Amino acid sequence: MKIALLGYGKMGKTIEAIALSRGHEIVIKTSEALNSEITAADIAIDFSIPEAAFTNISNCINHNIPVISGTTGWLDNYNKIVSLCEEKKGAFIYASNFSLGVNIFFELNKTLAKMMSSLKDYNVDIEEIHHTQKLDAPSGTAISLAEDIIENHNNFTSWKLDGNKDNVLPITAKRIENVPGTHNITYKSEVDTIEINHIAHNRQGFALGAVIAAEWLHGKTGVYTMKDVLNIG
C-alpha cells in the first residue's frame, strides 16, 4: 500500500520502519496539516498531536482516503468523525492503543472488573506512566481502561485524574523520562492486593498494530476498532 504518515515524530518514524519491512511504500511523511495532497496515498496513518488529529482525519475522509488514528487527547470530537465517515462512506479506525498486548490487557481488565464488582472491600485505581514529552494526561489507554471498569464494575459512575471521591475511579499519571507506556490496575483491600499491568518495552508493538490495522482497513468502508481487527474478546 501507499501510506501517508500524518505526524512524523516518534511513532511516525517507528511506523515507517515497520511498514517498509512489510513491503509498503511511504508516499507522504509530514508534521503539518495536508489537504488534497493526501490523495497520493492509499491509506493514511495519523499519529500527530491532540489539536491536529480532528482536522487530519476529516481531511482524509473528505478525500476518500481510509484513515487510522492513534493520536490521543482529541476524543471530544470522535462522534463528529463517526458521522462524517458514515456520511461520506469512508473508512476509519481509532485506537487509544494499537498493541496486541494492550488489547489483550483490555479484555483482562473487563473480566477482572466484573469479578471484583461485588467485593466492596477493595479500592480500585489506575496508574499510567509515560515519557516526559507526552502532551496529554491521563493517557488515552488509561481512559479506555477506566471506561471499561466503569461499564463492568457497579461502583463507579465516572473517572477523574487524581480523584478521591466515592464512585469516582481515580487515575494517576506519572511522567518519567524514556518510559514508552506502563499501565497498572490495582485492587487493594486491608488483607491483600490484586494488580494487573501492561508494560511496553518500546514503541514497536504500537506501530506494528497500527500497520496491521491499516492493512485490514484497506478496501473496507465503515468505522471499526481494534477488536474488529484482532478478532479478540
Ligand SMILES: NC(=O)C1=CN([C@@H]2O[C@H](COP(=O)(O)OP(=O)(O)OC[C@H]3O[C@@H](n4cnc5c(N)ncnc54)[C@H](OP(=O)(O)O)[C@@H]3O)[C@@H](O)[C@H]2O)C=CC1
Ligand atoms: N494509539 C497508540 O497505540 C499510540 C498512540 N500514541 C499517540 O500518538 C501521538 C503521537 O505520539 P508520538 O509520536 O510519541 O509524538 P511526537 O511528539 O513524537 O510526534 C508527533 C508529531 O506530530 C507532528 N505534528 C504537529 N502538528 C501536526 C499536524 N498538524 N499534522 C501532522 N503532524 C503534526 C509533530 O511535529 P512538531 O514536532 O513539529 O510539532 C510531531 O512530529 C500522541 O497523541 C500519542 O499519545 C503514541 C503511541 C501509541
Ligand SMILES: O=C(O)C1=N[C@H](C(=O)O)C[C@H](O)C1
Ligand atoms: O504518548 C504515548 O507515548 C502513548 N500514548 C498512548 C496513550 O495515550 O495511551 C498509547 C501508549 O501508551 C503510548
